[in-house]
Amino acid sequence: MNKPATQFPDTYTYLNGSASKAVDGDTSGNVAGDMCTHTNRGTRSEPAWWRVDLKAYYNLTGINIYNRNEFG
Numbered sequence: 001m002n003k004p005a006t007q008f009p010d011t012y013t014y015l016n017g018s019a020s021k022a023v024d025g026d027t028s029g030n031v032a033g034d035m036c037t038h039t040n041r042g043t044r045s046e047p048a049w050w051r052v053d054l055k056a057y058y059n060l061t062g063i064n065i066y067n068r069n070e071f072g
Contacts, residue, residue: 001025007050009040023052029069036068 005019017031017038028035042048 001052003052003054005037005050005052007037007039007048008046009042009048019050019052022050027064027066029066031068032070036066038068 001023002020002025003023005023007019017034017036019037019039021035022037026035030036031038037050039048039050
């Protein structure tokens with residue numbers, strides 16, 4: 001996909017889990033190996049979120065979400 005992605009709160013400082021990692025095609029989920037996105041918890045007044053700009057309109061029939069996996 002490789003479309004622009006953003007998240008809030010931004011990544012943990014010790015991991016480079018930028019939002020773009022969620023749309024780079026790597027589904028291993030290895031957060032320690034810098035292979036997936038990772039964000040800090042939000043708060044009640046500012047909950048955590050992630051979004052991608054598909055840059056066009058699509059009729060989606062499904063979305064696959066892969067959770068992080070410490071062991072890749």
